[in-house]
Amino acid sequence: MLTCADFLAEFGDYLEDAVSSELRAELEEHLRECKTCQVIVDSTRKTIRIVTDSGCFALPADKVEPIVSDVMARIRKKQ
Amino acid sequence: MDIAQLAMLLMSETLIAANESFDQNPDLTGAHGLPPDILHAQSSLPSAIDAERRLLDAILLSQSRLTRLQKLAILRCVSEIGGNEHFRDLHGQLSDQSSDDSALLDFVAKLTRHAPWVSANDVAPLRTCGVDDEWIVEVVATTALGQMFCTLANGFFPSDVPRAFPSLPNPGDLVGTAGPYLGARTRPAEKSRSYAFLKEEYGFIPNLYIVQGLKPDFVEAETYALERIMRHENVLSRIQKEYILLAVSAANLNTYCVSMGGQIISILGGASLEECDQIVEDHHQSQISPADKALLDETRKLAALSQQLGCCFEAEQLRVSGLTEPQIIEAVVVSSLANFLNTLQAGLGAVPDFPPRRVLSPKDLYPSAGKSRPIPDAAVSEDPDADVVRRVQAGDVEAFEELVRRHSRRVFGTLAGLIGNMDDVRDVTQDVFLKAFEHIGSFQGRSKFSTWLTSIAVNTGRQLLRDRKPLEPLEEEEDEGFRPRQIQSWAKNPEQLFAASQRDELVRMAVLRLPEKYRVVVLLRDIQQLSTEDAASALDLSIPALKARLLRGRLMLRESLAQHFIRTENQES
Numbered sequence: 001m002l003t004c005a006d007f008l009a010e011f012g013d014y015l016e017d018a019v020s021s022e023l024r025a026e027l028e029e030h031l032r033e034c035k036t037c038q039v040i041v042d043s044t045r046k047t048i049r050i051v052t053d054s055g056c057f058a059l060p061a062d063k064v065e066p067i068v069s070d071v072m073a074r075i076r077k078k079q
Numbered sequence: 080m081d082i083a084q085l086a087m088l089l090m091s092e093t094l095i096a097a098n099e100s101f102d103q104n105p106d107l108t109g110a111h112g113l114p115p116d117i118l119h120a121q122s123s124l125p126s127a128i129d130a131e132r133r134l135l136d137a138i139l140l141s142q143s144r145l146t147r148l149q150k151l152a153i154l155r156c157v158s159e160i161g162g163n164e165h166f167r168d169l170h171g172q173l174s175d176q177s178s179d180d181s182a183l184l185d186f187v188a189k190l191t192r193h194a195p196w197v198s199a200n201d202v203a204p205l206r207t208c209g210v211d212d213e214w215i216v217e218v219v220a221t222t223a224l225g226q227m228f229c230t231l232a233n234g235f236f237p238s239d240v241p242r243a244f245p246s247l248p249n250p251g252d253l254v255g256t257a258g259p260y261l262g263a264r265t266r267p268a269e270k271s272r273s274y275a276f277l278k279e280e281y282g283f284i285p286n287l288y289i290v291q292g293l294k295p296d297f298v299e300a301e302t303y304a305l306e307r308i309m310r311h312e313n314v315l316s317r318i319q320k321e322y323i324l325l326a327v328s329a330a331n332l333n334t335y336c337v338s339m340g341g342q343i344i345s346i347l348g349g350a351s352l353e354e355c356d357q358i359v360e361d362h363h364q365s366q367i368s369p370a371d372k373a374l375l376d377e378t379r380k381l382a383a384l385s386q387q388l389g390c391c392f393e394a395e396q397l398r399v400s401g402l403t404e405p406q407i408i409e410a411v412v413v414s415s416l417a418n419f420l421n422t423l424q425a426g427l428g429a430v431p432d433f434p435p436r437r438v439l440s441p442k443d444l445y446p447s448a449g450k451s452r453p454i455p456d457a458a459v460s461e462d463p464d465a466d467v468v469r470r471v472q473a474g475d476v477e478a479f480e481e482l483v484r485r486h487s488r489r490v491f492g493t494l495a496g497l498i499g500n501m502d503d504v505r506d507v508t509q510d511v512f513l514k515a516f517e518h519i520g521s522f523q524g525r526s527k528f529s530t531w532l533t534s535i536a537v538n539t540g541r542q543l544l545r546d547r548k549p550l551e552p553l554e555e556e557e558d559e560g561f562r563p564r565q566i567q568s569w570a571k572n573p574e575q576l577f578a579a580s581q582r583d584e585l586v587r588m589a590v591l592r593l594p595e596k597y598r599v600v601v602l603l604r605d606i607q608q609l610s611t612e613d614a615a616s617a618l619d620l621s622i623p624a625l626k627a628r629l630l631r632g633r634l635m636l637r638e639s640l641a642q643h644f645i646r647t648e649n650q651e652s
Contacts, residue, residue: 009560014631017609023518036566040637043569046644047637051605056587059491065493067505068483071512079478 002030007037015044083569086417117228120235123405126311127412130304131227137300138224143559144214144515150221152180153187157225160191161383182208187222192387194425195440196330202260202428213259213293219426220297223353227419232379234411237392238538258290258428265292273302280305287420287429301423309417314405320413322358326375327417329359329439333357335424336417338435346480356436361626374398374410380416380619386577390619395541399594407463412620464528471519479519483512488527489607496602497540498547499591511536526616533609533617537599543593563634565641573644589639597632 007030012020031037041049059067100127121127137151160611180206190197205215266284267274273295278283288298309320321344328336341355350358350367357365362375380390397407423429462468464485469476495501515532522531561569570576590598590606603614604625615625 012626015630015633016572016626039565039566039568043565043641043644044633046569046573047604047633049438049592050582050640051586051601051636052573052608053578054583054586054606056583056590057492057495057602057606059488059495063505064484064487067487067508069481071483071509072477072480072604074509074513075476075516077478078564 081383126307130307133300152220161229223422226422227415230415260428323413327382330379330438331421333421378414434497462527493536567645600628601632
């Protein structure tokens with residue numbers, strides 16, 4: 001039976017679905033028994049979802065072309 | 080006379096020799112020795128400047144078999160291969176050398192770019208030109224000194240633009256002809272200062288100095304430099320400096336210096352021999368402190384071979400790990416000394432003084448799949464930008480517009496997440512594309528264009544951050560000690576607790592408060608959606624290191640966001 005430390009050591013690959021089927025089975029066996037690790041897995045997945053879906057650093061669509069034209073103008077000026 | 084004056088002297092004499100007027104070349108100040116700004120960067124470390132002055136004096140300025148023009152041609156060759164544009168720009172202004180020295184420069188180029196592959200077969204063509212051992216020692220020492228200067232330039236003035244990755248030979252190209260390559264083997268005179276130093280330091284005279292016996296003035300200068308740089312406990316401890324020598328030598332695949340370094344560290348009471356083996360193999364798995372691991376992470380990138388593989392030294396990572404500016408400067412200086420010694424050994428073929436515990440070879444560049452750092456030499460099978468990039472490289476300037484249009488969102492998003500201040504991001508985004516356009520000729524397609532562009536954006540953003548006071552980062556714990564603290568359940572649909580604009584602001588602040596080394600990984604993987612491999616390549620990290628930082632960053636974000644998203648009694652159960 002894995003400990004929480006064992007689980008956390010493999011947690012990164014588990015989130016990325018990059019563990020073998022044998023290891024996955026062991027990790028999920030631990031998860032069934034461990035409320036703390038369940039919370040960590042659930043909240044970390046939600047964190048990734050919230051961050052991934054966030055548009056907080058996105059360039060607004062109407063700002064793309066001004067950047068394109070400014071960059072090309074600077075390049076043409078240097079030519 | 081300080082180094083700047085010495086360099087000026089060398090320069091002016093050379094220009095006279097080349098029938099040029101000093102007055103016509105004011106920008107060449109210091110170009111033939113140490114550029115003044117490299118000296119200035121070390122002003123807090125006079126012992127290092129003193130050591131470099133002594134080496135410069137012995138190897139470049141003293142009477143020798145090599146002509147000054149030959150020495151300058153060697154320095155130019157080394158700077159073109161091993162230096163960043165900062166150093167290259169200076170040396171690139173030197174006059175062209177005659178073609179009579181093509182065998183000499185072929186040897187210098189191989190020693191600079193592919194030192195582990197140098198063998199007796201590379202020395203043989205030099206002999207057909209009628210040169211003797213003393214001349215060869217001078218060539219190797221001048222090349223080694225050039226590497227030392229390149230390291231200082233790469234450490235103090237890192238480039239924003241990744242080096243164009245050269246093709247490193249495959250292990251199969253290795254020719255196994257053992258050294259030493261020279262016939263002369265002379266020990267320093269027993270009454271000399273170098274003899275006393277080496278006996279005291281090692282208990283014997285190492286082969287590296289015996290094979291240079293024809294140039295006792297070189298050995299004197301080298302031992303003086305060792306004493307001034309390694310023995311003086313200015314800011315880093317002696318053991319930390321030995322760790323750097325060991326790690327840089329390992330990155331350069333230099334069995335001789337690794338073998339020597341491990342013995343010294345164990346004798347000095349640092350890590351055991353077994354622990355040194357672990358540092359050589361993978362210092363992350365060793366028992367050294369987290370700060371020392373960060374120190375080796377970055378100084379390994381200054382190894383001559385790492386530079387050839389496109390690694391970029393990041394002083395900021397050392398600052399984040401708590402190292403002071405003087406410590407960072409000394410780390411660069413010690414790395415430059417390591418490259419100097421490694422190049423000397425590789426060029427002269429000095430054999431280890433005792434059986435090495437680990438024989439490093441170019442095959443170590445190609446470790447088993449999945450655990451290796453990304454080798455830029457690996458060809459990228461499909462790059463959707465390849466056709467457009469080729470058109471731009473062929474002179475179709477207007478084709479670049481399509482690349483800007485395709486990638487402006489990614490560059491903007493990466494910079495926005497790194498530097499935070501949205502007012503600057505648009506201008507910096509333009510700067511990144513201009514840098515990419517200026518250097519697109521050196522892009523060889525060994526990574527995707529988008530990966531290469533992202534690395535320019537990251538380096539540019541980091542450069543900007545260095546001049547700014549960052550937002551207070553989240554508390555950073557030791558890697559081994561980091562454990563999730565917040566273990567309350569989150570709401571079933573946390574996104575619904577806030578309006579989109581509020582949620583974006585919470586995420587923005589949480590991401591910006593992450594320490595930069597975690598923030599940039601989260602940005603590339605979770606926000607820009609790069610693959611693990613592309614993100615590792617753009618950040619010049621190994622895949623395990625990238626994964627570790629990604630998990631750490633995600634867990635820190637989780638801790639930070641939990642206060643807003645935990646389930647409360649009046650939410651869904």
